[in-house]
Amino acid sequence: MSPVLEIRDLSVDYGNLRAVHNVSLTLNAGEVLGLAGESGSGKSTLAYAATRLLQVPGKVPSGEVLFKGQDLLSLTDKQLQVLRWNEIAIVFQGAMNALNPVISVGAQIDDVLRTHRPRMKRPERTARGRELLSLVGIPVDRLGSYPHQLSGGMRQRVMIAMALALEPEIVIMDEPTTALDVVVQRQILGQMMRLRETLGFSVVFITHDISLLVEFSDRIAIMYGGRVVEEAPADEIYRAAKHPYSQGLLGSFPALRGPRRELKGIPGSPPDLRSMPSGCPFHPRCPSAMDVCAERMPSLESVEERRRVACWLEGVHV
Numbered sequence: 477m478s479p480v481l482e483i484r485d486l487s488v489d490y491g492n493l494r495a496v497h498n499v500s501l502t503l504n505a506g507e508v509l510g511l512a513g514e515s516g517s518g519k520s521t522l523a524y525a526a527t528r529l530l531q532v533p534g535k536v537p538s539g540e541v542l543f544k545g546q547d548l549l550s551l552t553d554k555q556l557q558v559l560r561w562n563e564i565a566i567v568f569q570g571a572m573n574a575l576n577p578v579i580s581v582g583a584q585i586d587d588v589l590r591t592h593r594p595r596m597k598r599p600e601r602t603a604r605g606r607e608l609l610s611l612v613g614i615p616v617d618r619l620g621s622y623p624h625q626l627s628g629g630m631r632q633r634v635m636i637a638m639a640l641a642l643e644p645e646i647v648i649m650d651e652p653t654t655a656l657d658v659v660v661q662r663q664i665l666g667q668m669m670r671l672r673e674t675l676g677f678s679v680v681f682i683t684h685d686i687s688l689l690v691e692f693s694d695r696i697a698i699m700y701g702g703r704v705v706e707e708a709p710a711d712e713i714y715r716a717a718k719h720p721y722s723q724g725l726l727g728s729f730p731a732l733r734g735p736r737r738e739l740k741g742i743p744g745s746p747p748d749l750r751s752m753p754s755g756c757p758f759h760p761r762c763p764s765a766m767d768v769c770a771e772r773m774p775s776l777e778s779v780e781e782r783r784r785v786a787c788w789l790e791g792v793h794v
């Protein structure tokens with residue numbers, strides 16, 4: 477598999493607080509990479525820094541982000557503009573509320589095409605708008621509808637249609653369906669993943685809902701306190717997560733298959749950036765913590781062919 481996005485040793489600061497620490501991750505062509513972790517673990521910060529969408533006061537003090545071999549962090553704003561939407565598109569959390577209420581959805585899709593494909597003629601744009609709506613499962617006669625005439629799920633589908641309008645290589649989905657009910661969430665994500673198979677884009681899928689991630693991702697990276705603590709194929713994480721934090725996250729969501737089990741939350745709360753615990757940041761909440769965990773930070777090491785874990789329990793550190 478060839479990489480489309482390679483994040484190397486990326487750190488992100490908000491003022492003097494470090495929100496992401498030396499993260500290295502690869503997104504392969506056609507793959508869905510899931511980012512999991514509790515609120516504040518740095519998932520969105522990582523994804524936005526990697527695509528140069530970080531808001532002020534976010535800064536990237538070190539690291540590289542290679543998109544097809546080109547370092548995104550060194551591109552000029554102009555070069556970035558070309559890349560954005562054309563190559564990398566984002567579906568934000570609550571994006572469905574970002575539609576303009578006084579413009580029909582057809583006209584809003586047309587707007588994206590007109591801006592980024594200035595040579596496209598109107599009939600061609602209309603045809604593409606219809607095609608995009610049907611791709612995401614909305615009847616084409618809804619082209620003239622206004623956002624308030626559509627359900628939440630349909631509005632989110634419109635946002636996905638807009639993200640796919642220019643055939644990007646990478647789609648970042650940040651909690652794309654969180655505001656919707658569970659059935660609609662699964663329908664939309666299922667459809668997105670089928671489109672990915674036919675259109676061939678890669679996805680970075682961010683959510684705190686690990687059961688959705690396991691269902692729809694190929695590979696999952698689990699973040700805690702701004703670091704990746706475990707990374708493995710989704711089914712491996714589901715079958716046998718190794719990091720106690722990953723195990724805790726899995727235990728706090730209903731099982732996808734098999735018998736019902738009692739849901740256990742992770743005791744305690746996520747760390748505060750202003751006062752990170754010493755050693756492994758998870759040690760105060762970890763049921764298996766040892767003395768070393770409070771003293772030294774374990775690095776993210778390969779423990780199996782396709783799995784990396786940052787935990788002293790793994791023994792590769794000694």
Ligand SMILES: Nc1ncnc2c1ncn2[C@@H]1O[C@H](COP(=O)(O)OP(=O)(O)OP(=O)(O)O)[C@@H](O)[C@H]1O
Binds near residue numbers: 495516520749
């Ligand atoms: N603009 C900002 N200024 C200062 N700190 C910020 C800013 N944005 C995020 N942070 C901090 O950076 C850390 C990581 O936040 P981030 O939003 O990336 O986490 P997340 O895992 O995506 O969480 P969520 O699921 O809640 O979005 C948090 O501690 C957050 O408070």
